[in-house]
Amino acid sequence: MNTVNAEETFSFVSLIVSYRRPSSGFNRLDWSSSWLVRGYTRGACRLNSSEVLLKTGEHLRPVVMPTSTAAAEISSENNLGDMKLLVKLIGSKLEYTPRKVPDEKDVVGTDSHLFSVIPRHFLPGIKSPCWYEEFSTELSTDLYRRNRFTLRSKSFKTVCDHLRTNFHQHLYHRGGKLFRLRCLPFFYIIGQPKCGTTDLFHRLLLHPEVKFNTMKEPHWWTRKRFGYIRFKDGFQENFPVEDYLDLFDLAAQNIQDGISGNSSGDYRTLITGEASASTMWDNQAWRYLHGDREETQPPFLAQDFIHTVQPGAKIIIMLRDPVERLYSDYLYFKMANKSAEDFHQKVLDSVQLFQSCLYERSLRSCVYNTSLSNAMPVRLNLGMYIIFLLDWLTVFDREQILVLRLEDYAANLKGTIKKVFDFLSVGPLSEQVEATLTKRPMSNTRRAADKNLGPMLPASRDLLREFHQPFNHKLASVLDNKALLWSNN
Numbered sequence: 001m002n003t004v005n006a007e008e009t010f011s012f013v014s015l016i017v018s019y020r021r022p023s024s025g026f027n028r029l030d031w032s033s034s035w036l037v038r039g040y041t042r043g044a045c046r047l048n049s050s051e052v053l054l055k056t057g058e059h060l061r062p063v064v065m066p067t068s069t070a071a072a073e074i075s076s077e078n079n080l081g082d083m084k085l086l087v088k089l090i091g092s093k094l095e096y097t098p099r100k101v102p103d104e105k106d107v108v109g110t111d112s113h114l115f116s117v118i119p120r121h122f123l124p125g126i127k128s129p130c131w132y133e134e135f136s137t138e139l140s141t142d143l144y145r146r147n148r149f150t151l152r153s154k155s156f157k158t159v160c161d162h163l164r165t166n167f168h169q170h171l172y173h174r175g176g177k178l179f180r181l182r183c184l185p186f187f188y189i190i191g192q193p194k195c196g197t198t199d200l201f202h203r204l205l206l207h208p209e210v211k212f213n214t215m216k217e218p219h220w221w222t223r224k225r226f227g228y229i230r231f232k233d234g235f236q237e238n239f240p241v242e243d244y245l246d247l248f249d250l251a252a253q254n255i256q257d258g259i260s261g262n263s264s265g266d267y268r269t270l271i272t273g274e275a276s277a278s279t280m281w282d283n284q285a286w287r288y289l290h291g292d293r294e295e296t297q298p299p300f301l302a303q304d305f306i307h308t309v310q311p312g313a314k315i316i317i318m319l320r321d322p323v324e325r326l327y328s329d330y331l332y333f334k335m336a337n338k339s340a341e342d343f344h345q346k347v348l349d350s351v352q353l354f355q356s357c358l359y360e361r362s363l364r365s366c367v368y369n370t371s372l373s374n375a376m377p378v379r380l381n382l383g384m385y386i387i388f389l390l391d392w393l394t395v396f397d398r399e400q401i402l403v404l405r406l407e408d409y410a411a412n413l414k415g416t417i418k419k420v421f422d423f424l425s426v427g428p429l430s431e432q433v434e435a436t437l438t439k440r441p442m443s444n445t446r447r448a449a450d451k452n453l454g455p456m457l458p459a460s461r462d463l464l465r466e467f468h469q470p471f472n473h474k475l476a477s478v479l480d481n482k483a484l485l486w487s488n489n
Helices: 076-094 104-110 112-117 154-165 197-204 241-246 249-259 285-290 302-309 322-332 340-360 363-368 370-375 385-392 406-411 413-424 431-439 458-479
Strands: 034-036 051-056 059-064 130-134 172-174 177-183 187-191 314-319 401-405
Touching (some): 076 340, 076 363, 076 458, 104 112, 112 302, 154 249, 187 197, 197 314, 314 406, 314 413, 322 340, 340 363, 340 370, 363 385, 385 401, 385 458, 401 406, 401 413, 406 413
Antiparallel strands (some): 051 059, 172 177
């Protein structure tokens, strides 16, 4: 196989796999010069997932590494010894200066169309962030035919069939012109994956003041507006903001019916929301759009755009013990040969990669590093909650963000849901609706086949608990909540 000049660039660096685990524990890898590449390359060679590019002098040479996931020597003693050094390194890098929030004009300048569609002020007297958009299209036009979400969601396509049948009845007439009510979500459930966001979403649906879109996770702010759908597909045609707004037309029509006097309910209190669990953490599309930067940190984050268009948005975050979250995340994805031993090896590989990055870069840079994230066999960085939360707190006030623990949600569903309703300022439920809400079966639970795999290995649990300790301590300190230490789990 040909060698590749070190200056040649590689696109779509992806899931990378495996290092031979040394018996002494973690092995420092030079992250700045070690790349694991899958498939998508540009240049003189093409590597498969078991090959590693190692920098030697002026060239990169491919080296085939074994990909066995057998964990014959699963003992946490040596690993935890090295882990304590890594934890100390993490702790030394956790105290950093908050990111510099980009100027509003720079945020607007990156997506002028978005900010030309959404006005800077919303209708007064209505709780939801809504506005009127002049409707100058022929009434016979099928407005939803070109919506890209209809190609990926049968349920939304069905809703569109309903919306188009009486669309003209929901238009607002004034001064000889027609206007269409448009709305953004009043609140966003932004993360994290495998922390109960699906269950919360479906229970909130039962409140009469909450009028949802038909898609829990549009992933528009983080992915689809860039045309980033699935990593393996590369970039496709982007989803314009108009397509995203269509998702909330059902809620907008309910509100418009109230304004027009066609509904007996209090339209002023109706709200809608969405629950894309990628919104809190996923800013990977920026890396592909802007290329590598010195610190590999995205110049803009999803929250910069949400805050600029909607500074009063309500943000809900659901978290769980990051150790359990990672194992649940691993089990969720449909891959062959899943096992507790395979999970343990993937954890070791991921921790090695993260440690190698930390030797070269800042903590925040490693958490946001797209190449590193794609290289790790398990999504270790998603459990570093405090890094993402601190960035959300640079643009949104603390009072606008509600942080929940899945453990509290499971132990006291009624009390936690009430806390969410109070946060959203919606009215109390009737006894009948409350009973329906609390008795509803849990959503998105673990599959039977995954349950049969049993729990993670004690060695994995010990290692991950040690790794996440500094992140949890910082999170508990910032939010003044010792339960976020997850020390009793």
